[in-house]
Amino acid sequence: MKKEIFRFIKKGSYFLIFCFLFYIVFIWLWGFTLDTIDSGELNKRLEEAENIEKVDILVLGSSRAYRHYDPRIFKEEGYEIFVLGSSAQTIIQSEFLLRQYIEHLKPDLIIYDVYPNMFTSNGVESTLDIISNSNRNANFNTQELVRMHDRIKVWNYFFVYYLRELLPQISFHQQNRSRPEDKYVENGFLEKKSGTAEKENFRDNNIRITEPQKEAFNRLVRLVKNAKTDMLIFQSPMQDNKLESYKNLESIDSLLEAHGYKLYDFNKRLDLNDTIHFYDPLHLNQKGVEEFNIKAIEDLANIIGQKE
Amino acid sequence: MLFNSIDFAVFLPIVFLLYWFVFNRSLRQQNLFVAAASYLFYGWWDWRFLFLILLSTVSDFLIGRALGKVEDSGKRKLLLWLSIILNLGILGYFKYFNFFLDNFISVFTMMGQEFRASSLQIILPVGISFYTFQTLSYTIDVYKGKMNPTRDFISFVAFVSFFPQLVAGPIERATHLLPQFKKERIFRYDQAVNGLRQILWGLFKKMVIADNCAIYANYIFENSEHLSGSTLLLGALFFTFQIYGDFSGYSDIAIGTARLFGFNLMQNFAFPYFSRDIAEFWRRWHISLSTWFRDYLYIPLGGSRGGTALKVRNTFIIFLVSGFWHGANWTFIVWGALHALYFLPLLLTKQNRQNLGVVAENGYFPTLEEFFKISVTFGLTVLAWVFFRAESVHHAFSFLFEIFSPSLFTIPYYEGLGHAKSLLYLIPLMLIVEWFGRSNQFAIENLNFIKLRTIRWAFYSLIIFMIGVFMYEEETAFIYFQF
Numbered sequence: 001m002k003k004e005i006f007r008f009i010k011k012g013s014y015f016l017i018f019c020f021l022f023y024i025v026f027i028w029l030w031g032f033t034l035d036t037i038d039s040g041e042l043n044k045r046l047e048e049a050e051n052i053e054k055v056d057i058l059v060l061g062s063s064r065a066y067r068h069y070d071p072r073i074f075k076e077e078g079y080e081i082f083v084l085g086s087s088a089q090t091i092i093q094s095e096f097l098l099r100q101y102i103e104h105l106k107p108d109l110i111i112y113d114v115y116p117n118m119f120t121s122n123g124v125e126s127t128l129d130i131i132s133n134s135n136r137n138a139n140f141n142t143q144e145l146v147r148m149h150d151r152i153k154v155w156n157y158f159f160v161y162y163l164r165e166l167l168p169q170i171s172f173h174q175q176n177r178s179r180p181e182d183k184y185v186e187n188g189f190l191e192k193k194s195g196t197a198e199k200e201n202f203r204d205n206n207i208r209i210t211e212p213q214k215e216a217f218n219r220l221v222r223l224v225k226n227a228k229t230d231m232l233i234f235q236s237p238m239q240d241n242k243l244e245s246y247k248n249l250e251s252i253d254s255l256l257e258a259h260g261y262k263l264y265d266f267n268k269r270l271d272l273n274d275t276i277h278f279y280d281p282l283h284l285n286q287k288g289v290e291e292f293n294i295k296a297i298e299d300l301a302n303i304i305g306q307k308e
Numbered sequence: 309m310l311f312n313s314i315d316f317a318v319f320l321p322i323v324f325l326l327y328w329f330v331f332n333r334s335l336r337q338q339n340l341f342v343a344a345a346s347y348l349f350y351g352w353w354d355w356r357f358l359f360l361i362l363l364s365t366v367s368d369f370l371i372g373r374a375l376g377k378v379e380d381s382g383k384r385k386l387l388l389w390l391s392i393i394l395n396l397g398i399l400g401y402f403k404y405f406n407f408f409l410d411n412f413i414s415v416f417t418m419m420g421q422e423f424r425a426s427s428l429q430i431i432l433p434v435g436i437s438f439y440t441f442q443t444l445s446y447t448i449d450v451y452k453g454k455m456n457p458t459r460d461f462i463s464f465v466a467f468v469s470f471f472p473q474l475v476a477g478p479i480e481r482a483t484h485l486l487p488q489f490k491k492e493r494i495f496r497y498d499q500a501v502n503g504l505r506q507i508l509w510g511l512f513k514k515m516v517i518a519d520n521c522a523i524y525a526n527y528i529f530e531n532s533e534h535l536s537g538s539t540l541l542l543g544a545l546f547f548t549f550q551i552y553g554d555f556s557g558y559s560d561i562a563i564g565t566a567r568l569f570g571f572n573l574m575q576n577f578a579f580p581y582f583s584r585d586i587a588e589f590w591r592r593w594h595i596s597l598s599t600w601f602r603d604y605l606y607i608p609l610g611g612s613r614g615g616t617a618l619k620v621r622n623t624f625i626i627f628l629v630s631g632f633w634h635g636a637n638w639t640f641i642v643w644g645a646l647h648a649l650y651f652l653p654l655l656l657t658k659q660n661r662q663n664l665g666v667v668a669e670n671g672y673f674p675t676l677e678e679f680f681k682i683s684v685t686f687g688l689t690v691l692a693w694v695f696f697r698a699e700s701v702h703h704a705f706s707f708l709f710e711i712f713s714p715s716l717f718t719i720p721y722y723e724g725l726g727h728a729k730s731l732l733y734l735i736p737l738m739l740i741v742e743w744f745g746r747s748n749q750f751a752i753e754n755l756n757f758i759k760l761r762t763i764r765w766a767f768y769s770l771i772i773f774m775i776g777v778f779m780y781e782e783e784t785a786f787i788y789f790q791f
Contacts, residue, residue, distance in 0.1 A: 004497045005328050023776065024767035030777060153775050173332055277648075 002301060014018045022276035024159065031160035040066055040183045042086045048188065049084060052238040054106045056083040059188070060098060061113030064128075064258055067283045068113065068236040073293040079300075081093040083188030085113070086094035086130060091213045093130060100140040102227050109304075110224060110231040114263070115238065116246045117163040119209040119217075119255070124149055148212070191286055196277030202245035202281070209251055221259045221288040222238070235265045239274045239290055243267050264303070270295050309352040311561045312515055323469070328495060339466045339489050342569070346469035357433040360398065365468045366442040367394050367573050372457035372464075395440040402432050407636030435475035435486065437633060441600055443468055446482035448604055459581050463489040466613070472565040476558045478576040479594035481759060485573070485732055493570030503567030506670060506750045510560030512771050513646040517731075517738055518553030519780035521546040524728050529697055532567040532707050537716035539725075540707055546728075547697045549735055552581065555594070559751050579746045581689070581739075584681040587660035597633070601626050612655060623655055624648045636698070639704060643695040647758050650688055655687045666747050730778060 009237045011058050011305050025181025060070045080103060084097055094112065127149055130140045146158045183191040202252045233256060256263055270292060272278070277288030284292055309315050325344045331341035351358050371391045380382050390777035446467075450457045458464050467486045475480075489497035528535060528543025535543075563573045580592035590598050602611075609622045624645070631644020654660040667682065669673040674682060691708065698704035752771075758764045 001495050005495050008495075008500050009499055011501075015768070018765050019769040019772055022766060023773050026770070026773045027777075030773075152779060156777060187327075 007100050012063075023203070024030065024163075027156055027159045028163045028167060030156075031163065039085075039234070040085075040087050041182070042129055043186045045084065045086070046134055047102055049105065052082060052187075055080050055187075056107065057109045057111055058098075058101070058105055058107035059083040059111045059113060060089070060094045061085045062115065062118060063087050063190075064115060064236055064238075065089070065113040065283060066188055066190045067192065068289055068292060069111070069296075070189050070191070070286075070289050070293050072186060077297045079297070081111075082225060083109075085188065087125055088121065088123070088129065088180040090118045090121050090126055091216040091220060093122040093126045093145070094118075094151060095216045096145045096148075096224065096256055098220060099132070100224055102223065102229070107229055110229055112220075112231055112233050113236050114233055114252075115235055116207045116209060116249060119213050119252055120207055121213075122149070123213075124151060124154060128157050131161055132266055163176070168265065191278050191289075193282070193286070195258065195285050196275050197239065197278040197280050197285075199239065199241060199274050200281055202241055205245050207246055207248045207251055209255060212297050214255065217255060217259075221261075231261070233261050233263050233301075234296065235263055235267065235297075237266050237272050237277070237283040237284060237288065239272055239278055241274070247275040264299065266292060274296065283289065309349050311558065311565075312511060315352065319345075320568075321353075327569055327783065335490070335492055336460075336462060336495070338730035339460075341460045342471075342489075343466040343469060345631075346466065346471035346474060348475055350469060353434050354431070358432055360436070360467060361439055364395060364398060364440060364443050364790065365465055366588040367391070368468075369458075369464045371447050372450045373459070375580050375782065376457035388451045391444065395444050399436055399440045404636045407472055419526070438477050438479055439468055439474060441479050441597075442482075445479070445604070449482050451728060455486075458486060458490075460490065460692070470566070472562040473571075473573055476555070476562070477594070478559055478562065479600055480573060480596070481600075485571070488571050495570060499567050499570070503564040505752050505755075506560045506564030506567065508564075508751055508771055509752050510557040510562075510564060512557070512775055513553040513560065513738065514557030515775050515779040516734055517556060518550045520728070520734070520778060521553065523594060523780065524731075525550050525697065525727065529707070530705070531700075532710065535710075536718045536720065538710045538718050538760075539715045539720040540627060540711045541716060542698075542720045542725075544690050544694050544707075544711070545656055546688075546731075548693050549738075550684075551693065551696070552577075553738070562748075571765055575595050575692060575749050579742055579751075581686055582679060582682055582746055583657070583666060583685050584663040585654060585685055586647065586688065587654045588663040589666075590612065590651070597630065601630055605629065615657065619655060620652060623652055627651065638701050639695045639698050642704070643692055646692045646695060650692075670746070672744075701702055723772055734774075734778065 016172050045066070057074070059081055062085060066083045069081060069083050069085075071081050071083065084101060086093065086097070089097075093304075098110070127142075127145050130145060132140055132152070134140065142158060142161075146154050181193050181195070182192055185191055222229075253263060272284075272288055272291060277284055277291060279285040309319060327338065327341060329343075347358055350361065366436070368391055371387050374387050375384055376730050378387065388513065419435070445463075446455075448456050463486065467480075467482065470480075470485070479596050483783070525546035526542050528539060532543070533541055550725045559576035563576070566573045570765050571761070572598055576594060576596050578592040578595065583589040583592055606622055606626045609625060610618050611622060612619050627644040627648035628641055629644070631640040631647075634640040651660065654662075667678055694707050694711075695704045698707055742751045747754060752767075755764050755767065
């Protein structure tokens with residue numbers, strides 16, 4: 001009987017090796033069916049970030065960052081900003097990206113644009129976005145980011161893009177599909193050419209900060225302090241119904257306060273129209289962006305003035 | 309501990325190696341190890357409920373022993389009822405207390421009386437509906453003289469708590485499983501390989517089909533008031549495949565795991581969506597539960613003997629109880645009643661035992677007539693599943709009314725549906741594999757017609773690859789876990 005069991009274990013081991021090789025080959029083949037994740041031009045943003053030497057303000061955050069902070073408006077007021085936002089970015093990815101670029105971009109100030117989902121999401125979608133857009137455009141290794149998730153899906157994507165690098169004669173770069181209604185603006189902004197929103201109803205969303213996001217925030221704060229850079233935490237506007245659907249926001253306030261930060265919530269600082277200034281519940285259209293940026297710059301000057 | 313978890317992936321090989329290499333010196337030692345591993349497996353969720361399963365085990369063991377000694381029929385009946393009351397009492401308290409309380413209050417309120425009582429915060433122990441029925445089968449069979457009571461407490465503990473099937477079945481009969489603990493298990497290479505194959509197929513059904521269908525089914529059912537009839541129909545279909553993939557997947561993993569340890573568990577699903585009528589469906593869906601009700605409830609009530617009224621009564625009792633077993637909600641009872649209505653015409657016209665064999669047994673494809681019958685039966689079960697999944701009977705009716713409205717003829721839409729396109733080929737792929745394997749215990753059991761091992765291994769690797777690519781990221785519980 002023991003002979004049979006050893007035979008079973010031996011054959012099982014051979015199968016595992018076979019399966020692993022098969023898996024790698026099929027992952028590589030499967031990669032050909034993947035489009036680069038259409039992510040709000042992250043590939044262009046990362047390419048630019050590699051070539052810029054210094055900025056006054058670095059903006060981090062989700063699509064709300066790259067849709068809401070227009071470098072042209074800030075430039076008129078004398079601020080050189082770069083928006084290092086990415087689709088569905090959470091604190092895990094923000095910390096990772098900041099670590100890659102903080103020494104290179106040397107910002108005098110970081111504006112971290114947050115909203116509640118960043119504290120509760122697992123961040124897998126954003127990691128996949130960074131993996132699929134980074135390897136030709138960025139000078140960093142995404143393996144560390146992949147290990148933070150420990151999920152097969154993330155590893156699959158990592159292998160696809162890693163294999164593309166190993167086998168350049170066979171792999172190909174898939175063009176990012178830009179949407180016609182979007183316009184990429186230098187320094188990381190993605191302008192929505194047109195669009196208004198309708199008011200929607202939302203179910204209550206009880207916010208519970210996950211441990212990985214909390215730890216990522218702790219690391220991010222340490223990173224900022226070690227770089228001796230200032231950071232302000234903004235919440236850019238969203239539709240009222242959307243904001244009201246979030247419950248237990250005190251947990252986020254507590255986390256920020258524990259590190260000595262305050263949330264500058266522009267939903268309270270600015271009175272925008274839910275249909276005229278937005279193109280969806282979470283994103284401003286260009287009209288809304290202009291209103292928001294003017295107010296943000298005005299408040300920025302006051303905040304900086306107060307700190308000094 | 310979930311089957312589709314890293315914990316189990318670590319647990320199983322360790323238990324396997326210890327079982328065959330360390331604790332194989334004696335049967336008693338091996339059974340003790342199985343019992344310990346099973347208690348560890350079960351306690352992984354909540355160690356407090358170990359006392360409950362131990363209580364059920366000890367009481368039925370002692371009642372069994374007593375039944376073996378007592379000859380007086382009155383006393384024997386008393387002992388049997390003691391077991392039934394104890395087991396169903398535990399089940400009733402944990403599963404149904406709040407349901408009965410809420411309905412009791414509603415009745416009083418309807419009569420214009422005020423009745424105050426607060427629901428208890430009762431956590432439903434995992435698998436309670438399964439192991440209570442399993443131990444009950446023991447005491448009932450001992451009472452009936454079908455088997456002798458066991459004096460081996462360790463074997464009995466291992467039988468009740470056997471980890472592959474403890475949490476969601478198959479509900480094993482004592483006459484089938486307990487004797488397997490009393491004889492030496494021999495490791496058979498073919499049996500173990502078959503076990504791994506069955507585990508693999510179960511994981512595919514659970515992690516690829518069920519978990520992905522669940523995303524869309526859940527959204528559609530939770531937002532049904534805003535969606536068109538065509539989208540709701542899609543939701544019902546997603547749930548149909550979710551529950552099949554989930555439950556039959558679990559059973560496959562359970563049976564496959566048991567094979568690794570030399571145990572043979574009963575088949576629990578025999579390709580029910582290929583059934584040609586509802587009677588056949590119930591011979592193929594959750595076989596361990598339906599045969600349990602048949603043998604311990606339906607037949608003692610008289611079965612299909614007696615007049616029409618008795619047949620109708622017994623049929624309704626079985627299906628209503630079966631529905632109620634699934635959960636403390638009127639939706640499950642209505643689901644059961646609906647199946648009773650489907651079944652009755654077949655029973656009354658004596659057509660309920662028509663399709664006993666495998667559909668299209670001698671061919672590759674069904675005939676047109678068989679295809680029509682399969683489609684109708686499938687359609688009826690999809691409609692009934694709406695009640696099973698809905699939050700309330702009212703919700704189910706609203707759901708169905710919208711399906712059968714003019715909006716059924718619109719293109720189904722909601723924002724997330726685009727991501728479901730992989731299911732458009734994964735579900736048919738599963739059905740094709742299951743169709744060609746329909747004569748077997750499980751779909752990919754008999755692949756020896758593929759002579760080249762490399763090709764067989766490539767096929768298994770492809771399944772593993774598909775699990776890796778399509779699996780839902782979060783560990784997801786099996787639907788039947790909290791039953």
